[in-house]
Amino acid sequence: xxxxxxxxxxxxxxxTMLLIPVVASPLASLLAFGRFRGKSLLDAVITLPMxxxxxxxxxxxxxxxxxxxxxxxxxxxxxxxxxxxxxAGILMASLVFNLPFAVQPLRxxxxxxxxxxxxxxxxxxxSPLSAFFRIVLPNCLGGLAAASILVFAHSLGEFGVILxxxxxxxxxxxxxxxxxxxxxxxxxxxxxxxxxxxLIPVCFVVLLIINKINARRS
Amino acid sequence: MKRIxxxxxxxxxxVPSGASAADLLIAQAxxxxxxxxxxxxxxxxxxxxxxxxxxxxxxxxxxxxxNDAPFDIFLAADEKRPNKLHADGLAEKPFIYAMGxxxxxxxxxxxxxxxxxxxxxxxAVKRVAVANTETAPYGTSAMKAMQKVGVWDKVQPKLVFGxxxxxxxxxxxxxxxxxxxxxxxxxxxxxxxxxxxxxxxxAPPVIQAACVLKSASHPDAAAKFVEFxxxxxxxxxxxxxxxx
Numbered sequence: 001x002x003x004x005x006x007x008x009x010x011x012x013x014x015x016t017m018l019l020i021p022v023v024a025s026p027l028a029s030l031l032a033f034g035r036f037r038g039k040s041l042l043d044a045v046i047t048l049p050m051x052x053x054x055x056x057x058x059x060x061x062x063x064x065x066x067x068x069x070x071x072x073x074x075x076x077x078x079x080x081x082x083x084x085x086x087x088a089g090i091l092m093a094s095l096v097f098n099l100p101f102a103v104q105p106l107r108x109x110x111x112x113x114x115x116x117x118x119x120x121x122x123x124x125x126x127s128p129l130s131a132f133f134r135i136v137l138p139n140c141l142g143g144l145a146a147a148s149i150l151v152f153a154h155s156l157g158e159f160g161v162i163l164x165x166x167x168x169x170x171x172x173x174x175x176x177x178x179x180x181x182x183x184x185x186x187x188x189x190x191x192x193x194x195x196x197x198x199l200i201p202v203c204f205v206v207l208l209i210i211n212k213i214n215a216r217r218s
Numbered sequence: 219m220k221r222i223x224x225x226x227x228x229x230x231x232x233v234p235s236g237a238s239a240a241d242l243l244i245a246q247a248x249x250x251x252x253x254x255x256x257x258x259x260x261x262x263x264x265x266x267x268x269x270x271x272x273x274x275x276x277x278x279x280x281x282x283x284x285n286d287a288p289f290d291i292f293l294a295a296d297e298k299r300p301n302k303l304h305a306d307g308l309a310e311k312p313f314i315y316a317m318g319x320x321x322x323x324x325x326x327x328x329x330x331x332x333x334x335x336x337x338x339x340x341x342a343v344k345r346v347a348v349a350n351t352e353t354a355p356y357g358t359s360a361m362k363a364m365q366k367v368g369v370w371d372k373v374q375p376k377l378v379f380g381x382x383x384x385x386x387x388x389x390x391x392x393x394x395x396x397x398x399x400x401x402x403x404x405x406x407x408x409x410x411x412x413x414x415x416x417x418x419x420x421a422p423p424v425i426q427a428a429c430v431l432k433s434a435s436h437p438d439a440a441a442k443f444v445e446f447x448x449x450x451x452x453x454x455x456x457x458x459x460x461x462x
Binding site: 059062063065066067068072082084085163164165167168169181182184185186187 | 277393
């Protein structure tokens with residue numbers, strides 16, 4: 001059996017999980033602590049990928065990330081490579097559609113944070129940076145872990161968006177879900193079954209490991 | 219207010235049940251959709267029967283049929299699936315109802331030179347879209363053409379694969395791929411007219427076969443429809459949309 005699609009899926013899920021806090025944390029804190037006009041508007045925009053059909057989101061991304069779209073054009077000017085149909089492209093798409101799944105749990109854990117803790121820290125002379133590392137981060141680890149689990153699992157199984165912007169190139173954008181779909185379409189049911197059967201324990205083990213880490217932390 | 223609400227609700231419940239009572243249920247491969255949308259009214263006018271088509275990929279329709287979907291006739295985009303249904307005793311003998319042609323289409327009018335081999339090999343063309351060479355008949359045909367003229371190995375690193383011929387066209391029409399091996403029929407769509415194309419002569423014609431299902435609950439209507447498909451009226455419609 002060809003393991004490439006499964007490894008590629010794991011790679012995509014791993015990188016998404018690693019990079020998403022960078023995008024999601026500022027947005028989550030903005031939504032949790034910020035007081036500004038249009039906050040509910042921002043909230044809705046971030047949550048949009050969760051509600052939109054994956055094909056609609058995928059088509060929108062195909063247009064924006066294509067060489068004539070603003071993201072794709074910028075990327076091509078900077079790197080000389082095309083953004084769609086590349087691993088960087090599906091990773092970017094994966095970050096977009098996973099955003100609400102990371103922002104929501106992070107925001108919830110930030111909102112639960114007792115403001116008096118931060119106030120006492122400020123009174124005791126802690127700089128905002130060390131207050132973040134010594135108070136905010138340890139208190140939000142649960143939310144961060146919940147976000148990671150969701151994002152990892154979600155990108156491991158994502159199909160519609162990647163199908164639209166990936167172009168199914170073996171070893172680059174042909175992830176497990178796409179490979180399984182193609183095997184079914186080609187009536188290669190044995191291949192589809194083997195890949196699906198391999199995917200289930202992989203997901204299961206990943207979840208077990210993450211749960212174990214969580215249990216130890218708390 | 220309450221009365222209006224209940225009236226609307228009653229209408230909602232009534233409408234779909236009225237619409238599904240057709241005399242003929244057609245499972246149609248999606249690439250032939252524009253032609254079928256013209257064939258059905260003509261057929262209804264000629265025979266007085268009503269027909270209703272479901273449009274999906276050949277593979278999906280095949281999957282539905284093996285699982286007892288209530289269709290009368292299956293019009294596929296290939297020969298493989300109808301032949302398989304026939305071999306498995308689920309359908310009557312298949313027949314050819316249309317033939318498609320592969321073209322190289324581009325949104326950029328600079329990429330439609332007479333020599334399509336030179337175009338796909340040109341360094342200016344970074345990405346070439348083609349339909350899945352295993353499942354989509356247009357993909358298989360395009361692959362054979364590239365193999366025949368000896369460019370397959372060289373083009374391979376540039377290839378991106380659409381799941382269907384319509385997705386392949388989408389890749390080309392959004393400019394995400396510079397050129398795409400598309401169906402001649404897509405040239406006749408609104409989006410298709412915005413670009414340019416060159417016919418790939420070396421690509422074998424894409425044979426589309428159909429079969430009447432043994433489980434058909436309207437076999438007489440299906441027989442009439444099969445007859446209607448070979449009428450000069452339908453021939454003209456097929457030509458208009460790029461089929462033979």
